[in-house]
Amino acid sequence: MIDKISFVDFNYLKKSFLKDEKNISHKLDEQYIVFKKEYYKDSFFENISFKVEYENSKVVCPLTIQSEKKKKKLNFFGDDILVFTNNKISKNLDLKLKELFKNLKSKYMIDEITFKVPKNEKNIESAKKNVEKIKSDIFIDLTLNKTELLNNFKPNLRNELKKKYNNTQYEIIDYKNFRDKDIKEMMHMHKKVSGKITRSEKTWNINGEMIKNKKAFIVKVSYEDNPISFSFFYHNHLTCTYFSSCSLREYFKIIKNLQHRAIYHAIEYSKSISKNLYLGSSTIFSKNNIDEKVLNIEKFKSKFLTKKNYFAIYNDIPDTFMNY
Numbered sequence: 001m002i003d004k005i006s007f008v009d010f011n012y013l014k015k016s017f018l019k020d021e022k023n024i025s026h027k028l029d030e031q032y033i034v035f036k037k038e039y040y041k042d043s044f045f046e047n048i049s050f051k052v053e054y055e056n057s058k059v060v061c062p063l064t065i066q067s068e069k070k071k072k073k074l075n076f077f078g079d080d081i082l083v084f085t086n087n088k089i090s091k092n093l094d095l096k097l098k099e100l101f102k103n104l105k106s107k108y109m110i111d112e113i114t115f116k117v118p119k120n121e122k123n124i125e126s127a128k129k130n131v132e133k134i135k136s137d138i139f140i141d142l143t144l145n146k147t148e149l150l151n152n153f154k155p156n157l158r159n160e161l162k163k164k165y166n167n168t169q170y171e172i173i174d175y176k177n178f179r180d181k182d183i184k185e186m187m188h189m190h191k192k193v194s195g196k197i198t199r200s201e202k203t204w205n206i207n208g209e210m211i212k213n214k215k216a217f218i219v220k221v222s223y224e225d226n227p228i229s230f231s232f233f234y235h236n237h238l239t240c241t242y243f244s245s246c247s248l249r250e251y252f253k254i255i256k257n258l259q260h261r262a263i264y265h266a267i268e269y270s271k272s273i274s275k276n277l278y279l280g281s282s283t284i285f286s287k288n289n290i291d292e293k294v295l296n297i298e299k300f301k302s303k304f305l306t307k308k309n310y311f312a313i314y315n316d317i318p319d320t321f322m323n324y
Helices: 010-015 030-039 091-107 121-127 146-152 155-162 180-194 201-212 258-270 292-304
Strands: 004-007 043-047 050-054 057-061 064-068 071-075 115-118 133-141 168-173 216-223 226-235 239-247 276-286 310-314
Touching (some): 050 091, 155 292, 201 216, 226 258, 258 276, 258 292
Antiparallel strands (some): 004 050, 043 064, 133 276, 133 310, 168 216, 216 226
């Protein structure tokens, strides 16, 4: 039996050892949660985050029920469920956690559930039998010096970064020089590139407030003094995350390394404000076909890190939470 289980609020999560977890600490910021609620404005979120104490281990799980139309989903504001512990998960605790999630799924009549569980390389092949996907996180260590950073990039990326194109300017927009029109320009370009409105104007206004509150910045790229690309990054003391971007596609033929250099400018800027930069993930294995556009974006981002940080995606309660 689990020694003690308690439901906890967001203040507890922020003050717990999760504040030192690069995968989650930034997602506990109030403004990030406000953004997610607006992004999923047709959903209602109920917090059922919990902590568990078992023998010498303490487990904390940020968790919400997302009620959307007639479906109930178990996640954390639309993101995959992550389970954190201050110690290794024993076999007994592993069984207790699986039983706990089964009970939660039944009690709240959950229709969909998605877990993200870290995996060691030696577990990858055996894990393929039971998972939806196996992916690798792209975390850039911002505490490294310039030489160490470049050595972690793939050789073809290092070559791309050396190239410079005439009439091309890269600008960091942060709380010091931000104007409301900057986020409006990005919003309008995003709509033009996407061919549709993908999220509400209020989410863009929240992005602007993030910049004003020293929680975000934009990398703006101009060609012949005209904006052609925007990349938005959100951050806290520990993790800077690649939030969204848009670029006028016709300029990829003129400036071959447009996004490569935009991200590298973000890396250089982030070194003074955070310890990690999260670019997303790349797919190693998937049971289902993945859109070619998504794969190409993942392939591009994976150039920034040669080291693999494996994890598995489960669309049900995992066969194990252990990763060793």
